[in-house]
């Protein structure tokens with residue numbers, strides 16, 4: 001069957017890969033899946049195509065007998081919050097996350113405020129592609145309402161976190177969905193906030209939407225020039241957070257993940273993270289008596305593992321962090337508040353905390369591999385990789401992750417492109433390159449016919 005959903009919802013180029021017709025069809029399929037009744041919530045990020053796709057999805061939902069509460073421009077996690085807060089049947093977020101302005105997409109949330117699992121997504125695809133969407137008669141068509149849930153969302157976070165002092169923070173929302181949320185939230189927590197790129201603008205003029213080191217150089221400069229304790233940044237829909245320390249340095253995402261994981265597991269407990277995260281996460285968590293479990297790459301897999309194993313925290317190295325005490329969605333504004341709670345609790349600057357996490361070196365390479373050959377290649381590779389690297393164990397949760405005493409290697413087939421990606425991490429650059437070389441040799445042998 002054809003597919004609509006990728007690893008994080010439906011996403012594509014506006015007008016080409018994702019059209020108003022498609023969005024309406026997804027709305028109708030969703031209404032059909034939900035039994036042609038009940039009320040949903042819908043939010044969007046500030047993309048220029050946001051109103052158009054929101055209207056299309058709503059039209060599909062109404063024609064399928066569901067009613068809709070519009071939330072306006074809100075972060076993705078606020079939609080997840082709203083599902084539970086308003087007791088909605090499901091949630092829809094119109095966003096393309098960190099993709100450039102010419103993209104848009106649709107992400108779905110279930111009645112528990114959890115991301116749609118691949119299983120639920122397959123149901124939507126089945127209804128959509130088989131034209132099984134069921135329209136209701138004129139007297140059962142749904143209605144549109146609206147609600148501002150941002151104050152309740154902010155208040156819930158504020159009431160759960162107390163800070164010991166007034167922090168000075170620079171917030172960079174990249175002109176995205178959290179522009180009117182994170183600055184307000186942090187001020188309510190008693191912080192002195194300077195904003196950067198915090199006017200919503202669907203052209204995203206401020207910076208690239210992915211919160212990477214290259215995209216956050218301006219944030220680093222502003223943190224230094226205003227003498228802030230911290231800089232925080234989100235991606236376009238604010239399900240992720242990245243941080244800059246008081247010296248204006250971007251803190252590597254793996255280090256942030258290790259710090260927050262150890263903080264959440266300070267009384268022990270399980271932390272869920274993906275197979276592509278650094279081993280510094282284990283080191284930091286195990287020091288606190290906690291345990292790390294690994295999942296497939298993708299926030300829905302982390303959420304499922306957190307729920308199933310009753311983990312105290314779940315996070316991906318891209319900056320998507322799940323705090324299950326609050327809800328099961330990766331949440332950027334909440335994560336920003338948690339970073340402040342960490343600084344307050346430790347009574348240390350972020351620079352010192354970041355430097356307490358050991359440096360790791362990562363190198364990556366991609367090897368050409370035809371899509372139809374990927375499964376066979378990966379099947380054969382396991383034992384080869386283990387012997388080539390003298391690995392202590394090889395995890396096959398998502399691709400193959402070979403673990404060694406002083407590093408690891410991950411081999412994953414790309415979901416969309418004809419490549420197999422190889423990542424190696426070592427305690428030195430030399431070690432990382434040595435591991436990559438050995439892994440490539442093992443992979444290369446398998447890829448050639």
Ligand code: MG
Nearest residue numbers: 097235237239
């Ligand atoms: Mg995102």
